[in-house]
Amino acid sequence: MTSSRPRPATIGDIARRAGVSTAAVSYVLNDAPGGARIPEETRERVRAAADEMGYVPGAGARSLRTGARDLVLYVRSDAAQGPLASEFLHGLSRALRGLGYTLMQYGAERDRGLEAARAWAALRPAAVLADDDRLTRAGVELLAKGGVPVVGLGSDPERARGTGLSTLVMDHRAIGRAAGRHLAGRGYRDLAAVLPAGPPLRAMGGERVEGVREAAAEAGAAVRVHDMAYSPESAAEVVAGWREEGLPRGVFGYNDEFSGLLLGALLDAGVRVPEEVGLVGADDLVLCRMLRPALSSVRMDGESSSATALRIAEVIAGGAEVHLSPWTPVPVRRAT
Template structure:
């Protein structure tokens, strides 16, 4: 025999038990007095009555009524688990959880998959579940269609903070990002300190905001140091590509990510070139497709937990009515054996300056 389902306690039952009006119960629940101060004795009566009848507030109803649930949403365009990129997202999520706990917020993780794969949708059937939370911390790459939905969400007034700089036409999206440009300039400086004077920036064909920041940092550093540099974004890293750049005198390479680095290292090895004897290199960030970089690879470490914490604090400030300015946090340089002096033999390096192209 199926047990009879108990009826959910109501605000009316709480009000009757506490001997107060339903309006007083609502004011206690929402933390607003509507211009009338609720005496502490009344508030305690209401809380005690809630405990006795087992009343649990309907957070969705409170949100629709204009209140705050002290719930922050976390939305990622890509799956965070199970996924090959979960190790990349995990430190951000750890920082988000830590700051939310410090500020007494609960977290709502949106995990609804996209139909047919691809980026998660912000809207389904004309509505967005992100509005169940008071505001949302967002992560991940944004394509054209997703950017239009993001603009719609911002236009509807839902508070959003993005981890990473994202450009949305018509809006200044509050965000927390890493100083990728400065980190790239520092990495080039490390190559120069080892004696390299002809370098290469190897990037992916798709240029998102953080990639653009890295490339800008490289170009500015090359311009400022008067060294020889070039930017290439090939569709594929082949042995022929590697051979061509090494033959042209490139001795130091900066890779936008570890996938490009692995492709170069493999192609170079097939030609008999090993690091750091034939070339030196560094990766401009943490791994995106694996948990750890191979031993010895010099790289920039993104401040992922601090970025997560800063995003939550920024969102809480927005919910409190404060204005926000973008936050940029420094990256950490990690030394590695992939950095060494240039090979003693090879083509003579030109002395005149060449602008990267």
């Protein structure tokens, strides 16, 4: 069976229908100065043909003509988005829109490195934002050759400095430090921290744990660290271990969601929260206010998405390397 499916109309199609040259079509549709002598009647015929055929210039062709390249590509790793990332991207998308850019995202589960960078470059974006694990130096260089600046989300600013790669990071060590100081400030000296098992959360978790250790060292407190998967079963195992070896007094549960699972497991084990064990999450999701007792957390205060978008727009416009870390962790006290 052959397909009778239409294809996008070209200026050649319009020229044939209107009985003029393709150059004339191009002059008329682009309102180009060179076409000033084309009679109005011909112009109308061309415009009518374009309308009838649903003509839309391809973005590639339009970019070559005007030099405008307004697509900002965000290449995500394979993880489904958490609520915080989803909200930030929503705000960033809105702010970039206000500056004339369109943020498009796609989840690239396997794509990384040079081959992937080629595919991104083919879309002729104004800039590429990418989760750090999608990037290699060769890929960043290929994009730079084509004038496409790259912002690595979560990329190490120290390693990036001078390579042309801009970075946008959340300071996970500072989050852990804020949580640890909050627990130490409640007088707790026997702390525990949870480390998510497996990528992509493990690297961030490791940084957060380091922050808890720093806060504990300041206060003369001890920290036990426990691997945990994002499941009720794994939370129950962590709590069972605590009941054998002795309950910690204060727990940092990596984020609100892991902490929510720990809270359920603690209550199931008959542990009183916060009287026996205090618990603090991170992200300050609405979830904290669903749980009973309500969950203490660490909120990320900072520049609005629009301020961050402006900084990213500077990268796009100027091509200069910048290193952004626009968030400051602030403890939010609830039950603990």
